[in-house]
Amino acid sequence: MSGNPARGEFDPIPSTRSPARVSIAAVLPPVTEAAALAVPVQVGAEPPADLGLDAAGLAVTGFTGRAGQTAVLPGPDGRALVAIGVGEPERVDMTLVRDVAADFARAVPQHRSLAVELPATDLAISAADFAQAVVEGVLLARWRFFVGKDDGEQTLTDLVIVAPDAVSEDVAAGVARGRAVARAAAISRDLSNCPATTLTAARMGEVAEELASEAGLVVEAFGEQELIEMGCGGILGVNLGSVDEPRLVRLAYLPSAPTGHLGLVGKGIMYDSGGISLKPSDESHAQMKNDMTGAAAILGAMTALQALGCTTAVTAYLCCTDNMPSGSAMKLGDVLTMRNGTTVEVLNTDAEGRLVMADGLCLAVEDGVDAVVDIATLTGACLRTLGVELAGVMGNAPVLVDQLRTAGAISDEPVWELPLHRPYRSQLSSTIADMTNMGGPNAGSITAALFLEEFVGEVPWAHVDIASTAQQPAPRTWRNKGASGFGAKLLIELAMRFEAPGSTAPSSPPRAAT
Template sequence: MEFILSTESVLKIKADILVLGIFKGQKYSGVIKSVNDTLKGALKDLSEEEDFEGDLGKSLMLSSTLGKIASKRVLLVGLGEKAEFTQNTLRKVGILVIKKIKNISSSAVFSSEVSSSPGDVLAVSEGVLLGSYEFNKYKTNNTSENKIEKIIFSSNKIKAATFTQEIEFARLIADSTNLARDLVNEPPMYLTPSKLAEVASQVAKDGGLKCEIFDYAEIEKRGMNGLMAVSSGSEEPPRFIHLTYEPAKKTRKTIAVVGKGITFDSGGLCLKPPDSMRTMKMDMGGSAVVLGVMKAIAVLKPQVRVHGLIASCENMTGGKAYKPDDVINAYNGKTIEVINTDAEGRVVLSDALSYAVELKVDEIVDLATLTGACMVGLGSYTAGVMGNDQKLIDKIRNASDSVGEKTWQLPMDDELRAEIKSSVADIKNAGSKMGGAITAAMFLENFVGDVPWAHIDIAGPAFMEKESLWNPIGGTGFGVRTIIKYLSGK
């Protein structure tokens, strides 16, 4: 897809579709008035006929301009309430527009009303690229439905060099997010822990990152017994992945981004029911975020050292599978009583978090499709954020707000800590159903020491079972853009 900057009037730019944005209740003025007047009021007449008021997520297509302007059709897109307008609005506009027109057009021009600044161009183009995502590699007819070849921005306020920079950044963000989406969408028979390690190795090679892959023998040698235990029921061997980005200049700050990498979760001996098992290829969503982030960081080159850590295995039901009542001696020496083998994500993360502490990092952020409880509490579109450091939590939440990924902080209520106390070990891997997302985070807190740490439970927004207005079906790549913003400030 080609992106072009034009200083011509939108009335004169040739394209299949002209995209105009309008706020709710806005009177026709500027570019919209000019287009409507040239079309002899056709746009306004159609709006009134269809009761189109400019709500965000709504659009209206004028099917023919009868040659009165250079574009063949006009798409009027609602921007919602002006008081609530942000660049996230424009990102959504980009997604909406591409979904509306990708099957019917090869080119579109965005008017200056939605491309008046470099930030506007970035938001819209990012939305267009994210909205263009398809995962069809396993279909016999896998020809893309997207016919769009050219996106034109009409603006005389943006320099060409700045425009190019914004488009390049949008492509990087979209490519990194779409890598995470692809990984989540891969069938588990293909995306095994070993294959995930190969992808990580390629990301490192492409970006000039350091890459270490621990195989079964190395994991066992190092005493990563949580990862060993969870993987014990599977024929597929576990992998521990460590990518490192080292900035060109010396830096005092080091951050670890940790991802849960369960490439398939049957629940283990505490077997999931079929309906709950069906989408469990997505249980490596945290690891997909880590790889998407490291892909981007290698290009953006922030002045901070970044360790990307992934603990990856399958959770299966073989004869050697770990069992309820087992006690695991974790990597940092703490003992874990197994209550539920389907609470495996926190067990493998215990090793990864303890390993991160050994790297003497200044901050740790982990991402995991960890609990159904978080989905019950916050729904399918919002991630839960918890941790031991409010400043870090605020950084994460500010970053997520900036890029339009919804997060909400859950309270680490001390009264709930009794839920994970064990009578036979230091802690147990599951408590009651009440406050399950919080007690899972409290379990993880045992493995971060005094390091500032934030936990992001992405169980809800990492995967969509049906397409929504702003999200594709399947993997969403949720978290990639938030963590890139947090690490780079961009």
């Protein structure tokens, strides 16, 4: 590391630099290449011969094959044998497999090389889906963001999927998908966990440009002077208190024959002090480096689209700045002019995410997208409502909300619809401007969404509030403790399955970045 050590000048995406090798083998490799083996076991079925135990012998350990069970046994060659319960075969889905694969990875934390056998019998999902879920579960369970001295914790170096030759082609496709999805989620996690002094708005733009070439993306990063010329008063207003310049990062994924055009807008508050409306100095304040999780999730998702063969054109805007108190900071009572000319009276400088995203939403609409989705760590009210396992979703197009719910179920990043109750719009009325940035003391998630709706016009739109899911209190299956990077997997599934609401015809071609 060079430069000022107080600036924390280290790699903001360290976990992606030396990824674990993932391979497929027709037979189990030697113990030196796979120190632990996961063997799926169904309820009521005779355990595979690998385990060296019959059903009665395995039952002595308390293991019955129930979904989510694990039992670690010593193998004759010194390998750790891990029975993983998958339950009844007709109930096996990708969520279950992802979870049990993660449980396996956590059950043998001392081992750096792992192998997983594909079941020999038919399940309710394909071999490709099984392999994809295994790769996601293992790689994400073993993900780690660490930038200090080596503390001796074992990292994953190799994952082998043991599959018969007859299904290896399908398995290879599933493995490739799993690697792309897991890497996207890891990028989102890395960025969300990176300290704000290291990951400034400008650095976020640099990371996007670094990742763009290998992901088939075109990137533009707009600085302060360009944002002034563009009339992006929301981003500029929030940035007034900072010594670091803002960035509006535009990413474009353009497949050769797009079947639709999806817009994404992400909140990228690199650190949220609350501004003049300063947050209390408690644990939640220390977590505010992850107030850019929405932008991180979009960037992570965008890196996977080309590898997955996505046919949807996607244009994304990452609205990046920190929100700091200073002599030049945005003040209560200030009036900002958004990209579309809407004036906003600032009643609370800690309601800043909606201000930066307003500009991004305007620009996405100008791009002529078929639909736009924004994603943001927006309101504590959503956390109070849904806890840490569900994100909130609201929108003006039920078809789009349904697509997000389906994507959430498949990716296991679930969303729950909250009512977009428009009578609450009156709480955003101002006597001196078009609207305020803050509603009343109640229904904060809804009034925040109603604010954002003002900037999409008639375009189908949905808002995903991830304040509830962006920080996890403890490890759980493939989820990590700390900033979770929630949303990357969700947005990948949405883009892969996207259908333009209310239209079956392809949209007009999206413009390329200049």
